[in-house]
Amino acid sequence: EAGVVQSPRYKIIEKKQPVAFWCNPISGHNTLYWYLQNLGQGPELLIRYENEEAVDDSQLPKDRFSAERLKGVDSTLKIQPAELGDSAVYLCASSSPRQGNTGELFFGEGSRLTVL
Amino acid sequence: AQRVTQPEKLLSVFKGAPVELKCNYSYSGSPELFWYVQYSRQRLQLLLRHISRESIKGFTADLNKGETSFHLKKPFAQEEDSAMYYCALRGFGGYQKVTFGTGTKLQVIP
Numbered sequence: 001e002a003g004v005v006q007s008p009r010y011k012i013i014e015k016k017q018p019v020a021f022w023c024n025p026i027s028g029h030n031t032l033y034w035y036l037q038n039l040g041q042g043p044e045l046l047i048r049y050e051n052e053e054a055v056d057d058s059q060l061p062k063d064r065f066s067a068e069r070l071k072g073v074d075s076t077l078k079i080q081p082a083e084l085g086d087s088a089v090y091l092c093a094s095s096s097p098r099q100g101n102t103g104e105l106f107f108g109e110g111s112r113l114t115v116l
Numbered sequence: 117a118q119r120v121t122q123p124e125k126l127l128s129v130f131k132g133a134p135v136e137l138k139c140n141y142s143y144s145g146s147p148e149l150f151w152y153v154q155y156s157r158q159r160l161q162l163l164l165r166h167i168s169r170e171s172i173k174g175f176t177a178d179l180n181k182g183e184t185s186f187h188l189k190k191p192f193a194q195e196e197d198s199a200m201y202y203c204a205l206r207g208f209g210g211y212q213k214v215t216f217g218t219g220t221k222l223q224v225i226p
Contacts (some may be wrong), residue, residue: 003159003161006153033214035216038221040125040218041217041218042122042202042216042219043160043202043216044211044216045214045215046131048213056213091160093160100216103148103165103167103206103214104150104162104165104183105149105152105162105214106161107159107160107161108159110159
């Protein structure tokens, strides 16, 4: 199994430009998370989806960040316009309650954003 | 609100020495606690969870509700244990929010 797939792995943009990250979760995983990880910090939740519904987006800066999960599978996280402080790693993770509700999150390799 | 605290950013030990990575949590209820590990150039992955009471790669962790702690321990450190370790908490209440600590870098010196 391929695991959680994220793209792009690396992105360098100038401030005020838009950027989008894509995530393909493990097949059958209905819960999808986007986390932000700043240098030297732990992952911080941005948004969590149960199927196509965003059930926790309280930490998502909605003035510039948006996310969608069409058909409850792939997800896209967008930033427009990007600011210098958005430079970080954006992690996608998925989980499935069918695995006995173990609570385990499966992470992608992350998308590293650098805003110049 | 749920919070996870890992007081040490870096822990250096010699090979063969015991290891204890500290984790304290704040949660008004019965949480589920996890340790995740990230080896160099690899993705973040689950190491162990308190509910399983398992030992993985020689590591164990006991949930102490009185002290609200979930410290990770290993009696004899190996060089391959060098990695970033994150403590995580999942609360109950109808949803599965998972909160991570800031992480501790374990450096095992040969």
